[in-house]
Amino acid sequence: MGIVSPGFTGRRRGGSDLPPGQYLTRDFPVLSAGPTPHILTEHWEFSIASETGEVYRWDWQALQALPAEDITTDLHCVTRWSKLGTDWKGVSLDTLFEDVETGADFVMAHSYGGYTTNLPLEDLLDGQAWIAYEYDGDPLAAEHGGPARLLVPHLYLWKSAKWVRGLVLSDTNDLGFWETAGYHEYGDPWKEQRYAGD
Amino acid sequence: MTADVPTHLDGNAAAGKLREIFAVDLTAAIARCAGCGQTGVFAETRLYVDAPGMVARCASCDQVLLRVVTTPDDTYLDLRGLTYLKVPNA
Amino acid sequence: MERTALRRRLTWQVGTVTEIRQETATARTIVVDLPDWPGHLAGQHLDVRLTAPDGYRASRSYSIASAWSGQGIELTVEQVPDGEVSPYLVEVLKAGDPLEVRGPVGGWFVWKPEQPGPVQLIGGGSGIVPLMAMLRAHAAEGSTTPVRLLYSVRRPASVIYVDGLKELAASDDVDLTFVYTREAPPGEPRVGRIDADLLQEKAFAPDDELTTYVCGPTPFVEAVADLLVAGGHDPSRIRTERFGPTGGPR
Numbered sequence: 001m002g003i004v005s006p007g008f009t010g011r012r013r014g015g016s017d018l019p020p021g022q023y024l025t026r027d028f029p030v031l032s033a034g035p036t037p038h039i040l041t042e043h044w045e046f047s048i049a050s051e052t053g054e055v056y057r058w059d060w061q062a063l064q065a066l067p068a069e070d071i072t073t074d075l076h077c078v079t080r081w082s083k084l085g086t087d088w089k090g091v092s093l094d095t096l097f098e099d100v101e102t103g104a105d106f107v108m109a110h111s112y113g114g115y116t117t118n119l120p121l122e123d124l125l126d127g128q129a130w131i132a133y134e135y136d137g138d139p140l141a142a143e144h145g146g147p148a149r150l151l152v153p154h155l156y157l158w159k160s161a162k163w164v165r166g167l168v169l170s171d172t173n174d175l176g177f178w179e180t181a182g183y184h185e186y187g188d189p190w191k192e193q194r195y196a197g198d
Numbered sequence: 199m200t201a202d203v204p205t206h207l208d209g210n211a212a213a214g215k216l217r218e219i220f221a222v223d224l225t226a227a228i229a230r231c232a233g234c235g236q237t238g239v240f241a242e243t244r245l246y247v248d249a250p251g252m253v254a255r256c257a258s259c260d261q262v263l264l265r266v267v268t269t270p271d272d273t274y275l276d277l278r279g280l281t282y283l284k285v286p287n288a
Numbered sequence: 289m290e291r292t293a294l295r296r297r298l299t300w301q302v303g304t305v306t307e308i309r310q311e312t313a314t315a316r317t318i319v320v321d322l323p324d325w326p327g328h329l330a331g332q333h334l335d336v337r338l339t340a341p342d343g344y345r346a347s348r349s350y351s352i353a354s355a356w357s358g359q360g361i362e363l364t365v366e367q368v369p370d371g372e373v374s375p376y377l378v379e380v381l382k383a384g385d386p387l388e389v390r391g392p393v394g395g396w397f398v399w400k401p402e403q404p405g406p407v408q409l410i411g412g413g414s415g416i417v418p419l420m421a422m423l424r425a426h427a428a429e430g431s432t433t434p435v436r437l438l439y440s441v442r443r444p445a446s447v448i449y450v451d452g453l454k455e456l457a458a459s460d461d462v463d464l465t466f467v468y469t470r471e472a473p474p475g476e477p478r479v480g481r482i483d484a485d486l487l488q489e490k491a492f493a494p495d496d497e498l499t500t501y502v503c504g505p506t507p508f509v510e511a512v513a514d515l516l517v518a519g520g521h522d523p524s525r526i527r528t529e530r531f532g533p534t535g536g537p538r
Contacts, residue, residue: 003302005339005386006380006386010338031250034253034255034262079249204506204510207506208528210333213333214333217298223393
């Protein structure tokens with residue numbers, strides 16, 4: 001059954017600089033699939049575990065001591081909002097992976113609170129991804145993933161895990177929280193890879 | 199540290215989505231959390247809807263009880279977090 | 289009337305809007321004639337689905353405001369800033385338009401007239417809507433179950449169902465208290481949120497037979513439920529319905 005609702009257009013969709021099916025928003029919607037974790041920076045830790053079991057760790061001070069970059073980028077959420085020209089500060093994953101020995105192709109990002117998402121390792125390197133801890137000049141708010149989140153803006157935003165606490169390298173492409181529930185394993189907004197099979 | 203503005207709804211709000219799939223109302227069913235063993239009415243779980251899918255969590259331990267994602271062609275239903283749902287035979 | 293026994297998956301149906309009433313500056317009541325409605329219990333909700341000409345769809349869940357009388361149902365929708373569905377329902381939809389809905393849904397946040405024990409209703413803002421359905425069902429059934437309503441609103445102009453509530457308050461079995469959080473009408477000195485003292489004074493005391501229904505925005509429900517439990521109410525006698533920032537259960 002279907003009707004057209006007279007006079008209903010929905011949010012304005014499309015626009016030359018937006019991926020297909022997206023609408024532009026100026027605020028910064030907060031999506032949450034669970035309670036917001038509050039992690040004090042003195043307790044915060046980030047690790048990269050290689051496929052051989054080697055673990056590389058950083059505490060907050062160690063992260064802050066690494067060279068940081070200013071990033072201006074567009075965000076595209078699979079729930080169809082896009083936000084353009086957002087400003088972040090964070091450490092490039094190229095820097096964090098500098099001493100990591102790995103032959104693995106895939107990464108599972110793990111967050112405080114239990115969230116997971118999977119990505120190909122190559123999507124995290126070559127200036128495409130960061131551990132971001134400032135947004136718009138301020139420390140990253142907990143509701144947006146602070147103290148630090150993964151930022152992989154060329155993929156749908158569910159890949160940019162909030163409250164990130166570690167990356168686990170793997171030879172197999174295991175699926176994360178949303179990817180095991182019907183979302184696309186890669187999630188390229190420009191190819192509109194929202195759901196498995198898109 | 200600011201106080202959290204709670205964002206969850208009650209399990210009640212899952213009623214419509216679950217009735218797309220099930221012939222009975224599951225929000226009045228008794229649910230058992232596979233994590234902590236807490237039992238209670240599904241309506242009293244914490245439901246997160248401002249997300250790519252719908253997520254119900256245990257009100258006692260926050261473990262994920264149920265996830266529902268609706269794609270254009272299919273609905274994915276993950277019930278791993280529930281030991282059981284008890285529905286009256288009537 | 290207990291049609292939840294009718295076991296089938298829920299499907300969408302097209303109703304016709306027969307009347308629209310402005311309730312406040314930002315809320316209005318929509319009366320829908322539904323040829324295939326199985327009836328509902330007070331407190332249940334329904335889903336509304338909107339479809340744009342290009343096929344784009346959005347759906348939201350709204351509490352039903354009316355008691356089932358055998359024909360037609362009423363929804364009261366508060367416009368949510370930056371919302372997508374509520375601005376359409378509050379500003380664009382007009383009498384004679386089709387409206388696609390499915391329901392009723394929800395079997396927990398409901399009041400049944402045969403249910404024993406007094407009823408405490410506590411609503412914040414548009415959280416009054418399902419509680420109004422309960423009050424209407426109470427009146428329609430001629431129930432003598434004692435009911436008390438605490439209705440928290442920002443200011444007098446935000447009160448939904450002003451006339452209807454006054455009418456209901458004439459009943460000996462219904463007791464009404466308005467709580468103004470920003471601005472009170474002349475002669476009403478108290479401005480502020482619901483607190484332990486107010487509950488002590490105006491709400492039913494904890495009782496094994498009492499059922500308490502709390503509905504409103506999530507922070508409101510959270511605060512009231514905490515106060516009730518701290519005041520000695522059994523959590524299993526409290527039923528809650530939280531409305532999200534997007535305006536309603538979805």
